[in-house]
Amino acid sequence: xxxxxxxxxxxxxxxxxGLRAFFSAVVISEEVGMMKPDPAIFLHTVRRLGVQPSxxxxxxxxxINDILGAAGAGLKPIWLRGIHPWPDGIPEPEVKIxxxxxxxxxxxxxxxxx
Numbered sequence: 001x002x003x004x005x006x007x008x009x010x011x012x013x014x015x016x017x018g019l020r021a022f023f024s025a026v027v028i029s030e031e032v033g034m035m036k037p038d039p040a041i042f043l044h045t046v047r048r049l050g051v052q053p054s055x056x057x058x059x060x061x062x063x064i065n066d067i068l069g070a071a072g073a074g075l076k077p078i079w080l081r082g083i084h085p086w087p088d089g090i091p092e093p094e095v096k097i098x099x100x101x102x103x104x105x106x107x108x109x110x111x112x113x114x
Contacts, residue, residue: 001029001057002045004036004065025049035077036062037069057095059103067093078103 001023010028014020025040025048034041046053053074061083062065069092071078078095079086086092097103099113 001026002029002036002041003027007031037067037070037072039073042070042073042075046073057106059097059100062089094101 001014001019002019003014005028006100007028010030014026020026021088025026025045027045027048029041032041034044034046036042036084042058043053046056054076056075057078058066058070058075058079060070062079063079063084063086067077068090076095077093078097079093081096081098087097091093095106
């Protein structure tokens, strides 16, 4: 998980939602001194996981922070549609989903989803 925000607030949200157990790495922007869409935060995360960017997918709802940031770092971006509209003039990513359950059939194709 890669998230922008303050460490304390983001950790409280992650714990309250019970999400931590689903991620091998949780990277919070304040904690590492980098923010999405900077490719450096995505590269930091894949290094923590011990994988190459090309081996990881990044699922996000924000076209700029998540999708363009992850793509800029060499990860395969997957856009979770329906929350933020796609900006005009920028090509949409190859993979788009409307709900997280659509990831399940794709999981056998990769080792790491961030």
